[in-house]
Amino acid sequence: MKPFHAYKNPALAVDLAVFGYSDNELSVLLLNRRDEPFAGGWTLPGAFLQMEETFSDTCSRILQTKLGMDKLYLEQLYTFDDPGRDPRGRAISVAYYALVNPATLQVSAGTMAHDVKWMNHKKMPPLAFDHREIYKMALQRLRSKMLYFPVGFELLDDEFTMTELHELYECVLDMSLDRRNFRRKILASEYILPTGAKREGLQNRHPELYSFNKKLKPSNFQLNINLS
Amino acid sequence: MKPFHAYKNPALAVDLAVFGYSDNELSVLLLNRRDEPFAGGWTLPGAFLQMEETFSDTCSRILQTKLGMDKLYLEQLYTFDDPGRDPRGRAISVAYYALVNPATLQVSAGTMAHDVKWMNHKKMPPLAFDHREIYKMALQRLRSKMLYFPVGFELLDDEFTMTELHELYECVLDMSLDRRNFRRKILASEYILPTGAKREGLQNRHPELYSFNKKLKPSNFQLNINLS
DNA sequence: GTTAGTTTGCGTCAGATTAACGCAAACGAA
DNA sequence: TTCGTTTGCGTTAATCTGACGCAAACTAAC
Structure with missing residues (x-):
């Protein structure tokens, strides 16, 4: 039998809704895309899963690259499978959300990649792919979760x-x-x-x-x- | 650029925890495996995602094959990514749970595949892969969900x-x-x-x-x- | 049909919980 | 020292909850 990866399988992306809170403002970490598709547009930070990685590994890699730190509070959100969600081809997205406290937020100001930006959650621009949907679900989850869980x-x-x-x-x-x-x-x-x-x-x-x-x-x- | 599926990607399985209720008993649909690995063991019914399918399509396909019907209540549960969860190689599992009412349960008695069986949830045998974990999460989700959602x-x-x-x-x-x-x-x-x-x-x-x-x-x- | 035991629908009530708000001590700026 | 704001704690009426009583509706046995 051929190994699994020799078959045609969709690409697996991990996308992150990273929430930061400081000075009475809730912000979301957004990435300004350089490449097509959606060059110049905003997305949630994400990466494709490497064969040896767990989702958690991929999350850490994204956070390291974009924020210069990992080990945040992390929770799996939902897996998005709309066949048309990525114009380049079939790609599944496993979405997570992460929470960043003010101290970390401050430190990350020095280590953040130049292509990401904290955006106030009330001033979100249009997002590429289905990332608006992911972001909305993340916010909803955060809101309902904090009512019954000390998150x-x-x-x-x-x-x-x-x-x-x-x-x-x-x-x-x-x-x-x-x-x-x-x-x-x-x-x-x-x-x-x-x-x-x-x-x-x-x-x-x-x-x-x-x-x-x-x-x-x-x-x-x-x-x-x-x-x- | 190569198409996504030309890269090495993990296999994507969809696994289902199907709950049925009748005569004051909650049951789970189990599949008796014929092939290795775990030949002879019990698993949740599942299938590998085809390139053109949505998760929901795959769920329907599984339910059609095993129960002879689809269009049940269906909800995504969690996506499991432990690299060791399948001895054949890297495989991600997107787990869903489904709910079957007594009438459907009765009809399905005539159309069910020969390799599946309704098992009382209090008498679950050991399950192969990480399916015990999936089943436990499904039951927990059902329990908590029915308290705040008319499910x-x-x-x-x-x-x-x-x-x-x-x-x-x-x-x-x-x-x-x-x-x-x-x-x-x-x-x-x-x-x-x-x-x-x-x-x-x-x-x-x-x-x-x-x-x-x-x-x-x-x-x-x-x-x-x-x-x- | 009559009778006896069970099921079903509705009500009561004390204790807990909640929402709305009062108040004074602690605080900081002038 | 003065004055407006913040912070900690308390009060109260309305509502909700859990525990349980009761009789009408029902079923099964005679």
Whole structure:
């Protein structure tokens, strides 16, 4: 029997929706294409899977190349198979999304490739291929996931104030949440703990600092917020 | 430039976790393998993607071949990429799950291929490849999805009694749910409506018949049942 | 038909949860 | 020191939940 790869198989791409959060803005990492098709257009960063790679390897390779760092929070999203999605031929795309916190975002400013750019998620340009669809699904997944899984913390630094966490949720979900009720629910979940520390730059320790409680299993984090 | 398929690409398989429900039992469609590797072992039904096919096409082809019918409820689950998952070489598996209602299940009894069998989900044999993992993820997805999305109805006939729906949920979730509270919540969601009909075989119309309300958008179906 | 046991539909109620909002101490800028 | 803002904590009414009672509708046995 011939080896699998001797048969005609579609190309396998891995595409990434990388979200970054800083200064109350949610951004997405976009790549400005140099080559045809869609030369000059915007896409999500991606790469073709090499024979020996896992998806996770490919993600790391993309992130290293474009951001100069990997080891971010990473989650598989969906696999897109529209036969017409790439004009060059049949290509399947396995989409992942990644989350970048402000510190990493700042560091990456120095190591980022010249052909990528952080774009505010409210000012997204048209995207090539079916990348708009991928991006939309990623945002939707992030939004619904942060309601029942402590995933939002991945977008913040290790230590954060309640206000910062609150603003993150309001920003990503694009809705206003009562500050006091949000605090009560988040604290009741016990997924964040006060650190007792005082942040550099602050004169006092009034805005308390919290950190994500990594010892708890994330199974029953539940914010009970109704979208729609 | 060479066409994509001229490069070395992994094989792309589509594997299906097909759930059937009847007589208060949840079953999974298993295939008894004839060829190596794992000859004689059990697997989920699957097939390699043909160049012109969409995943959905491949699913239909598998279901036609093995069940003699397609057009079931179908949802993409996850794409598995462990390089060692197939001893024959690199193969990616895109997993879907499908739901079959009792009527279809009954019809399929006559059209089913001889090498497949419905297996009670509590009596699953060891599965070849990484199919145990796929099956477990499918069951988990079904369980969590039916709590916030009206997907359970796909496992029942068009018309059903409240008791049947209640038993379905208890069976699939493998937990007991208070009959009266379940009724209250389900009816409050307005996703099922009384049909006013009387079922054949029943002498009276006391156990009321209901049907899924397809006019409602399934976005805010919420049963608020706590797993774990 | 009558009777006895089961199923089904509906209601009650105490306790928990939620949304909306008040308030004062802590803070920072003038 | 003063004043407007931020932050932490509390209150309350309305709603939701889980646990369970009850009788009408039904079935099966006699």
